[in-house]
Amino acid sequence: MGPGPAKRTAPEAGEASGGAPAPDGPGAPDGPEGPGPAAAPPGPPAGADPVQDAEPGFEEAPEPPRPRTNTAVALVVTAFGAVGCLGSWSLGPGTPAEPAAGTWPLVVCAVITVLGCVLLGTARRTADTEAFSAASWKILAGIGTMAGFIALIGTIGFEIPSALLAFVWLRFLGGESWRLSAVASVLIVAAFYAVFVGLLSVPIPHLF
Amino acid sequence: MDSLAPMINGFGVVLEPTNLLYCLIGVVIGMLVGVLPGLGPAATIAILLPLTFGIEPVTAIIMLAGIFYGAQYGGTITSVLLRLPGEASSVVTVFDGHVMARQGRAGTALGIAAIGSFVGGTVSIVALSVVAPLVAGFALSFGPPEYTVLALLGILLVATVGNGGRVKALVAAGLGLLLATVGRDTFTGAERFTFDSLALADGLDFVPIAMGLFGIGEILHNLEQRHRAVSGAVKVTNTWPSRSDLRQSSGAIARGSVLGFVLGILPGGGATLASMASYALEKRRSRTPERFGRGAVEGVAAPETANNAAATSSFIPLLTLGIPANATMAVIFGALLIQGVPPGPQLVSQEPELFWGVINSMYIGNILLLIMSIPLVGLFVRILRIRPAILAPITVLITLVGVYTVRNSVFDIVLVVVFGALGYLMKKFGFEPGPLVLAFVLGSLLESSLRRSLLLFDGDALGFATRPISGTLLLLLLVVVLLPVARMLWSRRTAPADREKTRTGA
Amino acid sequence: MIHTPRRRYARRTAAAVTAVGLSLSAAACGGNLSSGGGGGGEDYPRGPIDLLVGQDPGGSTDLIARALAEGAQEPLGVAMPVINTPGANGALAAGELAGQEPDGQSLMVINASLIAITPLAVAGDEVVDLADFEVVTGISRDDYVLVTAASSDFDTLQDVVDDGDGIKYGTTGVGTGSQLAQELLFAQAEVEGTPVPFDGGSPTLVAVLGSQVDVGVVQIGEAMPQIEAGELTPLATFADERNQYLPDVPSATEEGYDVLVSQYRAVVAPGGTPQDTVESLRSAFGEVFASEAYQAFNEDNFYTPHETEPAQVAQEWGASLEDYRAMVEEYGIDMRGEG
Incomplete structure (x- = not known):
């Protein structure tokens, strides 16, 4: 095994996060299936993932949503984006036709700030963060x-x-x-x- | 080529015992170097340059070339086993390769990587022999506008390859783009985000970021998990891919070879873009894309084939035009100069023996690597049997020392630790490192190409559409972007019809 | 083994304290690291001499350093490993050299552009001053050449001057000789052009070859294979006399433009290195310069030997910096790029 078995966080597609906790799949087979994953039907139902279940010895319960952690993370991202915007502005914003040193960083930081706000909005629902222990x-x-x-x-x-x-x-x-x-x-x-x-x-x- | 005679003579050159020996030495060293994260082929070749002084130019280049593509094989090993991509082109292999290792299918992953690499490399060599001068000229028509569109395409692909939350992947990608801006701006000389540190003046390097995020980040994260998980080594079966694995990957390997060959010819960025493009292509083509990122064998076959094909075809600009396409080629360029064989457009005609000797040696080298991989895969997979508690500090030390070897800089060690902490936090909070690293690689290409293009167009962005090649690529970009949208609209239109059917049919 | 909690704690602490104590005492001794210490004098050199290079392996400076190192091993009797510490055109390596003992065990191959051109483009505290180092010897001169694609409309420098308004010229980056040479030339010739910076000589060369830009300036060694193959047309060089490898190409000065920009390289040691050490090194390198292998190396790579005394190196490079500063002011050139 690689450096320690890693618990898999539930990487559902962002939009479909939260929802009902995925049930444990069928009993984990001994060792992995031979020729690659068992033929997965198109669009497998959430949770019944034979490939994932091939890892023995793990708790399969996905993480519950953690609104406070998510909000904190979203705030950090937004703040980082905002600070970045300020820093980029000081390098010279330029114009789209004649970019200066700060133009591109400004665009990127602006996007990050917006994304941070989106994360803030979905903070209640996202379920892919872990707690400290x-x-x-x-x-x-x-x-x-x-x-x-x-x-x-x-x-x-x-x-x-x-x-x-x-x-x-x-x-x-x-x-x-x-x-x-x-x-x-x-x-x-x-x-x-x-x-x-x-x-x-x-x-x-x-x-x- | 004018006649087959020089090509056949080339084989005669290669099969001389000295050259065969040096070919073997080269690929072995290359494989070992690739396994050691951090120490890349460019640095190794530089270290070994003095060894080449006493030997014939052909022999020297055969050995150095062997080191280069041997390192591609070796880089896969740490990507799969330790989640440590040593090169930008091995990052994509981590996505599925390491997962397969955790499922006990490390042998399958390494095996299919070896096979794919062999096929990709060989196809590339054959194509190289046939069309080298033609495509070399084509590569020159790729200017800043074309690179801009390619980089844009690449950034879009970055969004495709991830598995987690879209928004968080985009944040990670944004951070990657931002990290790429650190350093002295090529266009204005302004210091961007360097906080007055001279070490940051040239910007951040890929290796500390990747090794920190993937390697150290993962190890730190595992420190927390260890006591929770039932400790027990996963039964390691499959020391070689099965027949159905091969069948499943055959399409990926074929497409990866072609894609890798084409993208590798472009100076700068070829192998990484090739690995990403082939992965994204396979994921989109697949009827079960959700398997990617969870141990899909095509997810390893495609990028490994593509990056080896690209590594081989990146010799084309060097050997036919005298232009090094990447850092390793630059060192080989230097080696040729030292040997008194200045690379340039006349190399093929003035030194046909050297040209064909080197190219034909690649066939042999690839065969040697494949043969060596067979027992070595079993050996390397055993590494996974080592207790995680012991493997962890070894991996940490390999990372810390390995990153030092890139620029002989302690600052890089600081960087790798910082990114290790960041990688841990990202993993805790659901951000994937893949998009960050890939966006980092593409980000600087995108920005500098974009700004150069605007300088060339005097600020008029319409220029992108009017140039033939960039215009074509733009169309391709639009297709790639709009295709899923179109598909969605199409399925919505047919869905009501299906509902009709079920209503009447039932 | 069963330990009572208190005993286990005591054991842990003891081990930790020992470990820390050992490390601290070792650190206090100052450590005795890699390429040994000791001063110069009769038993110089005392072991391998590190030769630092502030550029990536495979580039011109790196190759020159390796050629020198290879040849110097015999006269000096010790190995001379080349250590690449790329960054900021050599500023990082210079900083590292400054921190080494001035005992002749660490040297660096340094570029003139770092001393004479980069200061025009970067902030004051990042400037590297040659006076902080002991120059050992000059090495060679690498000329710049203005080139254009063979298929372009320009055949001579005069064509560019006449029809050049609106041209795009490729430079190898901000603060490089390539940029300075073209800025000065076009300012004096009153040609309106747009500089398009690339990351180094190779991409610039590719851009010129592919006609992505109209003209560009690169180092002659990079361009020669293409020139010899007929893919590039050389328009001018920028030394005070014609370059020996391109006898048919006029120099800019000959055409009436006051543009003297060349890349020089020299070997330096940390400031304070004793004179007799410097002398031993000079004579050792002198032997290398005289050797056939090194001379062939120069020819193969199109370098012009410029093996001058330390004082001359310092004077030439200092004068260049002053001249460039004056000219950049006179023509209102902003080395930091447009906007």
């Missing part, structure tokens, strides 16, 4: 390790920050044992060194 702190930790990597790589090379990052991910974010984490971190860095510095002579800052 207790595990969300892991994200911050993950980003923190990457920030640490960036901060240290210029001064002490990539070996130590990489090893630390791998260790933190393995032990704390991945729940592996101390020994495995430590050993794996060292091995990973050694492999990277061999490939990037040894084989490819990439001029990445390195200590050894």
Whole structure:
């Protein structure tokens, strides 16, 4: 499996979002169907998607609409568009026949602002956002390790920050044992060194 | 071509043991380079240039060419297995390819990609041998107005390929277009959205954005999910596509080859546009378009065929006109110069052995790649068996180090982390990264072509319609836009008739 | 293994503290990274010398750097890896070089256009000043040539001057020699034209070949294969004398226009690099310049050798900047494009 099974958000076509929650499809078959998805009838009924159900081990319940989150997101988009419009205007709006540096960004930001308003209007109905959970702190930790990597790589090379990052991910974010984490971190860095510095002579800052 | 003799001599050149060996070396290196996200063929060729000093020009170019199209094969592997597109032309493969991997059909995805790539590459080489000089001249008639319309077509296609909410896809695309404007404006020198950072003066690069949004974003998102999902590796079956998979994809492969060949000849933007166009074409042609984005095998076959065909045909402008069509061609251009073989319109007549030697080596290279893929697919698929907890930090580190190799810049690592955070947030809130990345690639092409066209037309937009090629493309654009509308109106007109039938029939 | 919560917490903290402590102490030592430290002097060079290039691989500057690096390995006795740090026409690489130790272990191949032309088009704090660096040696000159498609109506420069009103001329971007040369030429010749900027030499060349624009200026190395094949007609060059590879093409000065724009390249080291290090490098590069392989490289790529002393480089480039500034003001040229 790829980097962790991902829960599928319900990507219904924007207009048809919300509606009745899709029922769980027929019992997930063991493993995927051989020759591609079972012949899907033209326009399958919402939810009875044999391809999707081929992923075992998932909760299939789609997300409920979250009006508050959606409104917040829509506001962010609209605000971003508006700020962008202002920034583009200051670059010089120009005219359609003689565009200036800011003409195109202005058009794009204007469209984004309008779309943000549309999102605001449909905030009650859209059902493709997820909530933050207790595990969300892991994200911050993950980003923190990457920030640490960036901060240290210029001064002490990539070996130590990489090893630390791998260790933190393995032990704390991945729940592996101390020994495995430590050993794996060292091995990973050694492999990277061999490939990037040894084989490819990439001029990445390195200590050894 | 005047006679078949030079072409046949070319095979003689290729089959010399040294050249065969270097061809093999090239495609192997290329495949490995393609697997490593970030380190692209252009950078690799640059690193390996010193190695080419001591060998014959033909041999050197055979190896370098092998690296290039070998990298296309390799790029698919990370797209499918790790959701990390290393090149702009592999982004579209992610849509269905990675889903197939999560369904345990990674082998099918990689296998059909290998087959499609082989067919696309071979068709392209054959076409190249036959029509190279003719189409090269045609490529020159593509000026800014034509590129504008093509880019517009591309942006429209972007809306088609997504699967999620339309409005959010458009917002993502808008953000992509905006990100493309960052940097020093080519036309006025004004700094746009650079916040006084010199590193942003040349604008953002595709690789940090794509790797951040797709790779790091996905990994961060999975951190949250892990404890919820039942951890258990999906049973990995299908280490090779089945016969019905092949049958299903045959149309996609055929159409992708042609589309890729045609679009690859255009300097700048060929392979990406080709992969998107072929994906969108298949999705529209299909009677069951909702399968796309959920593991449709054509969704992998089409773009992979097209991007390999385009990669091969992008040699045409270089070898027949001496004009490099993309960054990798520019490095190969440099390599030729170093070897004392200046590429130009006279290359074909002055150095027929080199020309045909290189072209014919591509047949061999493609065959070698296909043969190598067979065992390698099984090997790579095993990577998916590694526990996600272990694979995650490895992928993160590959991304961080890999992105550094693009411009030897720590700033790019910062970018990839920033976009990783953005990718996570986008996934949380229902925005798809695909439209953003594709719009980013097309956005700068669209804006600069549009502004150049207006300069050429002295501000008169009617010029788009009066030029023959851009006029034709505009018509095509209108057809593409209006067709679904027409179809809808048509079905509404026939629907009442059906209702009549059911009423009377029942 | 069963740990009581308190013990587990203590373990975690201990490990974290150790890790942070190690990193901090390593960082405090200043790190000893990639291509080693140490000053110049008797045992110079102390290991591989990095040669920075502010352009993408495969371009002219990059190729010149690689040719130099290849040849310099023997006289210097160490490897010279070429490191591409593209961005802002070399400003990024220049910034990086400035941050390196002035010990001769980092060098850069720099373009004259970054020093003499880009400042005319960008904000003050982004200007790169040659005085911040130690020039090691000049390398070569790459001339610009005004070209048009063979099928166009223009056969000579005079044709353009006579009939050129309303022409569209392709430039390789804002702040480039291509733009400056054409702006100056057309201002002096009183030709009304519209500049159409492209992203670099290659797209400009394509546009001229396809007659998308009427004329364009690109570097001679890029245009030569097309000129030799008869696809392009060269109209003028922009050095003070005719270019040796195009003996039949007049220079703009010869035709009465005061337009002297060429691309030069030089090797620079961070400011403060000791003189004897600079001297060792100069003589090493001198050996490369004299070698047959390098001279053949120049010929194949149409570069004119210009292997001058550091002082001359600084003087020439500084003078160019001043001249251009004066001319741009005189003719009211806005390098930042129309509108």
